[in-house]
Amino acid sequence: MPRPAARSGIFLLIFLSSIAVSAEQIVRLSSPDGKVEIRVTLGASIRYSIWYRQQQVVAASPISLTVDRSVLGRGSVIKKISRDSVRSVITPLYGKFDRLKDDYRELRIDFSQPFSLLVRAYDEGIAWRWVLSFPSTVTVNTEEVSFALKPAYSALLSVTPKLTSWELPYTSYSSVSQVPDSNNVIVPALFTDRGFRLVVAESDVRDYPGMFLKKGEGGFHGFWAAYPKRETPYRG
Structure with missing residues (x-):
């Protein structure tokens, strides 16, 4: 996800009252130009869907984070919802441009447990991140993220049977149904449907x-290398 930007320019902050969710609730967030929209469904689980020009491009897909064996995002109670609109400029140290526009709308969902879901909508796409506020160190056991894509999508992917940390040659697939479910997909991954292009990527990972992505029922899901339970010294 993009790194937090300096709060400058237009700044809008709206607080809503505390909400206890007994039935599903849909919270919507649109991009500054109104073309991109993410709909977050809150209830027994958290699901998101993405829309572009009123057309659904990613169907409802679950997300969650498991911390110390507790699944954040399942049966969670909403404490507060806040909205933020930001217009700022990033000045990168390197690259083709010396100034980058960083305009987005933001949705922050605080839960009764010590965590929040931060969602942003840009004119170019959407992003989210989990924000933890536990009083002490925690262990992230696993993360759940899915991308429910229609079979009509074609794909340009870099795939590997291993947990490779570098980019490999890309392979073109006329349909996502042709992507082998035994391989790991290196991100960024490009999916295309009738001229519409969807890229799945990540950033600001420390x-x-x-x-990685793995193909599964209904689309793709995130896959991460696990932390080793035991380390053995290498003897060459």
Whole structure:
């Protein structure tokens, strides 16, 4: 996900009252130009869907985070919902451009447990991250993220049977149904449907394993290398 931007320019903050969810609730967030929308469904689980120009491009897909064997995002009670609109500029040290526009709308969902879900909608796409506020160190056991894609999508992917940390040659698939479910997909991954292009990527990852994708029922899901339970010294 993109790193937090400096809060400058237009700044809007709205607080909603505390909500205890007994039935599903859908919270919507649209991009500054109104073309991209993410709909977050809150209830027994957390699911998201993505829309572009009123057309669904990613169907409802579950996300969760398991911390100390407790699944955050399942049966959670909403404490507060806040919205934020930001217009700022990033000045990168390297790259083709010396100034990058960083405009987005943001949705923060705070739960009764010590965690929050932060969602952003840009004109170019959407992003989210989990924010933990536990009083002490915790262990992240696993993360759940899915991308429910239609079989009509074609794909340009870099695949490997291993947990390879570098980019490999890309293979073109006329349909995602042709992607072998035994391989790991290295991100970024490109999916195309009738001229519409969808890229799955990640950023701002520190002290956390990089995400791969695996094909499964209804689309793709995130896959991460696990932390080793035991280390054996190498003897060459």
